Amino acid sequence: xxxxxxxxxxxxxxxxxxxxxxxxxxxxxxxxxxxxxxxxxxxxxxxxxxxxxxxxxxxxxxxxxxxxxxxxxxxxxxxxxxxxxxxxxxxxxxxxxxxxxxxxxxxxxxxxxxxxxxxxxxxxxxxxxxxx
Amino acid sequence: xxxxxxxxxxxxxxxxxxxxxxxxxxxxxxxxxxxxxxxxxxxxxxxxxxxxxxxxxxxxxxxxxxxxxxxxxxxxxxxxxxxxxxxxxxxxxxxxxxxxxxxxxxxxxxxxxxxxxxxxxxxxxxxxxxxxxxxxxxxxx
Amino acid sequence: xxxxxxxxxxxxxxxxxxxxxxxxxxxxxxxxxxxxxxxxxxxxxxxxxxxxxxxxxxxxxxxxxxxxxxxxxxxxxxxxxxxxxxxxxxxxxxxxxxxxxxxxxxxxxxxxxxxxxxxxxxxxxxxxxxxxxxxxxxxxxxxxxxxxxxxxxxxxxxxxxxxxxxxxxxxxxxxxxxxxxxxxxxxxxxxxxxxxxxxxxxxxxxxxxxxxxxxxxxxxxxxxxxxxxxxxxxxxxxxxxxxxxxxxxxxxxxxxxxxxxxxxxxxxxxxxxxxxxxxxxxxxxxxxxxxxxxxxxxxxxxxxxxxxxxxxxxxxxxxxxxxxxxxxxxxxxxxxxxxxxxxxxxxxxxxxxxxxxxxxxxxxxxxxxxxxxxxxxxxxxxxxxxxxxxxxxxxxxxxxxxxxxxxxxxxxxxxxxxxxxxxxxxxxxxxxxxxxxxxxxxxxxxxxxxxxxxxxxxxxxxxxxxxxxxxxxxxxxxxxxxxxxxxxxxxxxxxxxxxxxxxxxxxxxxxxxxxxxxxxx
Numbered sequence: 030x031x032x033x034x035x036x037x038x039x040x041x042x043x044x045x046x047x048x049x050x051x052x053x054x055x056x057x058x059x060x061x062x063x064x065x066x067x068x069x070x071x072x073x074x075x076x077x078x079x080x081x082x083x084x085x086x087x088x089x090x091x092x093x094x095x096x097x098x099x100x101x102x103x104x105x106x107x108x109x110x111x112x113x114x115x116x117x118x119x120x121x122x123x124x125x126x127x128x129x130x131x132x133x134x135x136x137x138x139x140x141x142x143x144x145x146x147x148x149x150x151x152x153x154x155x156x157x158x159x160x161x
Numbered sequence: 162x163x164x165x166x167x168x169x170x171x172x173x174x175x176x177x178x179x180x181x182x183x184x185x186x187x188x189x190x191x192x193x194x195x196x197x198x199x200x201x202x203x204x205x206x207x208x209x210x211x212x213x214x215x216x217x218x219x220x221x222x223x224x225x226x227x228x229x230x231x232x233x234x235x236x237x238x239x240x241x242x243x244x245x246x247x248x249x250x251x252x253x254x255x256x257x258x259x260x261x262x263x264x265x266x267x268x269x270x271x272x273x274x275x276x277x278x279x280x281x282x283x284x285x286x287x288x289x290x291x292x293x294x295x296x297x298x299x300x301x302x
Numbered sequence: 303x304x305x306x307x308x309x310x311x312x313x314x315x316x317x318x319x320x321x322x323x324x325x326x327x328x329x330x331x332x333x334x335x336x337x338x339x340x341x342x343x344x345x346x347x348x349x350x351x352x353x354x355x356x357x358x359x360x361x362x363x364x365x366x367x368x369x370x371x372x373x374x375x376x377x378x379x380x381x382x383x384x385x386x387x388x389x390x391x392x393x394x395x396x397x398x399x400x401x402x403x404x405x406x407x408x409x410x411x412x413x414x415x416x417x418x419x420x421x422x423x424x425x426x427x428x429x430x431x432x433x434x435x436x437x438x439x440x441x442x443x444x445x446x447x448x449x450x451x452x453x454x455x456x457x458x459x460x461x462x463x464x465x466x467x468x469x470x471x472x473x474x475x476x477x478x479x480x481x482x483x484x485x486x487x488x489x490x491x492x493x494x495x496x497x498x499x500x501x502x503x504x505x506x507x508x509x510x511x512x513x514x515x516x517x518x519x520x521x522x523x524x525x526x527x528x529x530x531x532x533x534x535x536x537x538x539x540x541x542x543x544x545x546x547x548x549x550x551x552x553x554x555x556x557x558x559x560x561x562x563x564x565x566x567x568x569x570x571x572x573x574x575x576x577x578x579x580x581x582x583x584x585x586x587x588x589x590x591x592x593x594x595x596x597x598x599x600x601x602x603x604x605x606x607x608x609x610x611x612x613x614x615x616x617x618x619x620x621x622x623x624x625x626x627x628x629x630x631x632x633x634x635x636x637x638x639x640x641x642x643x644x645x646x647x648x649x650x651x652x653x654x655x656x657x658x659x660x661x662x663x664x665x666x667x668x669x670x671x672x673x674x675x676x677x678x679x680x681x682x683x684x685x686x687x688x689x690x691x692x693x694x695x696x697x698x699x700x701x702x703x704x705x706x707x708x709x710x711x712x713x714x715x716x717x718x719x720x721x722x723x724x725x726x727x728x729x730x731x732x733x734x735x736x737x738x739x740x741x742x743x744x745x746x747x748x749x750x751x752x753x754x755x756x757x758x759x760x761x762x763x764x765x766x767x768x769x770x771x772x773x774x775x776x777x778x779x780x781x782x783x784x785x786x787x788x789x790x791x792x793x794x795x796x797x798x799x800x801x802x803x804x805x806x807x808x809x810x811x812x813x814x815x816x817x818x819x820x821x822x823x
Contacts, residue, residue: 049471054463061470068474072481102484105433109477111199112440116470118292119447123466125296126451127459139460230323237320245313254309254375255365 034074041067054134065113076102163217173215180208198278202285229291236283243277308362319417332413340393351382357792359806369808370494374430379793381427387641391554398768399547407453419445432490464536472526486510493807496570496800503575517572528560531588541611546655554648569797585626593619597726606664634794639701649772653683670743687731697780
């Protein structure tokens with residue numbers, strides 16, 4: 030069980046890093062969201078396997094009795110999911126607003142402090158955009 | 162984005178009340194099992210989102226009782242209120258109290274944390290609706 | 303000692319934010335509410351600070367759940383001092399914003415956002431729990447994302463993403479780290495973790511495999527928020543574009559919360575045993591490079607706001623220097639330095655806002671002759687700049703003195719770097735002073751439209767009140783160096799010997815009785 034989860038986390042993180050290396054903010058945002066899911070799965074993997082050595086399953090803590098699942102990692106994940114949800118909503122809204130205002134979601138074009146068309150000295154503004 | 166389809170409109174009319182009912186169920190169930198205010202809020206938001214897709218922005222606004230800001234305000238007020246009341250009684254923040262109503266059978270167990278959950282529900286619905294309307298503004302007015 | 307009212311420091315700003323949402327269309331009631339909120343928090347925090355000046359620790363267990371199981375709020379010397387400094391900064395910037403923000407921006411949820419930022423910052427300072435620290439960070443960051451793009455000009459939107467994405471990645475790594483720590487020790491309570499780690503090192507059992515990795519990952523997380531050496535690239539651009547009161551608030555609060563998180567967790571937990579041998583050199587090198595690169599960047603800039611922004615980085619280097627020493631006096635020095643830096647840096651940013659308002663630009667080539675035009679601003683800027691440089695009897699001097707003296711024995715090269723940085727700080731500050739205030743304006747360049755589109759000086763009473771308040775506090779910190787340093791010294795003692803902290807968090811000995819045994823999975 031833990032091995033399967035570990036493989037899942039690896040795949041998710043790989044994909045998300047690939048997405049984050051893109052120049053398009055949409056892909057970067059998706060990569061960040063995916064990284065959040067990877068992190069949550071990693072915590073699940075950390076909380077130990079729900080399958081006992083004999084093949085029985087651990088019980089949900091609310092039922093009481095023996096061999097309970099540790100509930101705290103799930104509380105952590107729930108909190109992280111809520112926060113992820115909020116961040117995701119904010120980031121998507123911001124992306125839409127940015128696209129409307131600037132007409133681009135390309136990282137290089139956004140990094141220019143002044144839009145190239147309006148700038149009187151296009152060379153200088155390009156210099157200021159990179160390098161810091 | 163509005164999808165102009167009779168099938169969707171009919172389906173949404175049927176599904177929306179069920180979704181809201183399920184949200185209430187999830188919110189109440191959250192006290193002793195999987196569920197709770199956050200997930201119930203999301204379910205409500207999904208239901209409203211489908212309604213928005215089927216009927217468009219204007220009909221959606223007619224459905225809403227008030228501006229989403231006031232939903233967030235109400236939710237936060239309830240949640241903060243529940244968190245603060247124990248302070249006034251000399252207990253630490255967020256301490257939860259409970260009463261059991263004897264209505265026959267096992268009785269009804271009411272916990273102050275449920276009010277907190279209700280606050281969370283309202284906040285989630287308000288935020289989700291706010292985002293949906295804001296993002297959908299330009300797609301079709 | 304238990305004091306259940308500690309929760310008020312989180313509840314007051316939250317309730318104010320909620321009320322502000324209801325009053326979003328009315329500016330004046332929102333301002334009054336905000337002032338009441340900051341004022342009452344400041345009074346409460348100062349009261350508690352005077353209560354704990356002998357090294358006591360105030361504790362509140364949220365929801366009444368005892369220590370290792372519930373969430374604990376702790377008000378000790380470290381968090382108390384920073385909390386008070388943070389509230390002073392917030393109050394100053396808030397008053398300043400009254401005359402610096404245009405009404406449209408102000409109505410876009412400025413007041414609720416600033417209160418939420420304080421909710422997050424206070425929670426970070428107060429919490430005694432690693433995961434709750436993450437939650438505090440997130441509240442603070444969400445509010446800061448909002449404040450960063452408030453007004454939503456094209457430049458702001460373009461520059462905000464660096465800060466946003468880096469912080470999102472860092473937060474995700476933080477969650478993973480919290481999960482890993484829980485998997486290793488079965489607890490996230492800082493006091494409990496400190497006890498377990500100490501016991502395992504003392505008994506020779508050793509720390510679990512991967513502990514050093516988690517330490518370094520957390521250093522990355524806090525370093526990204528605190529703008530330590532390789533992770534500071536987001537800072538100059540973001541501070542350059544947002545409204546002045548917001549930039550001042552960020553420079554005073556955000557990076558310091560990152561430094562605070564290092565100060566709180568590393569001496570207690572993550573730099574113990576073999577982790578210390580890995581973390582300390584990282585911190586030392588990072589401190590040196592941060593100090594030097596930051597100040598060199600500042601000297602090379604020709605734009606007031608950028609100079610100040612890059613200076614934030616250089617000053618963070620001093621704090622990391624103190625933390626890296628991990629001695630009582632080193633930590634105390636770092637803490638004292640943080641307190642004075644928060645106040646001084648914010649007041650400089652606020653001065654910069656008024657300068658921009660007068661000249662319509664913050665480009666040094668366009669500024670000049672401001673001393674004649676605005677005496678008050680000149681004096682305030684000079685006092686603040688000189689305490690940043692560290693001239694006695696101003697506050698920066700004592701912080702640097704403690705750090706340099708403490709570092710001299712083991713890491714003399716770092717002390718030399720610190721002194722050199724001080725000199726270069728003087729150079730860059732004098733550059734602003736001479737070009738902006740002393741020299742006559744180069745030639746009457748046509749006033750360029752200001753950042754927020756207004757060129758008239760307008761009503762600056764709020765701005766002067768904010769600057770005056772912060773500068774007076776900065777001078778007081780220098781004059782009252784002794785009592786403040788005493789509290790900072792208690793903080794250093796509590797960090798190097800956490801037994802008092804653990805006892806306060808856990809008066810009934812639940813932790814010591816083995817409430818969490820380690821090895822959660």
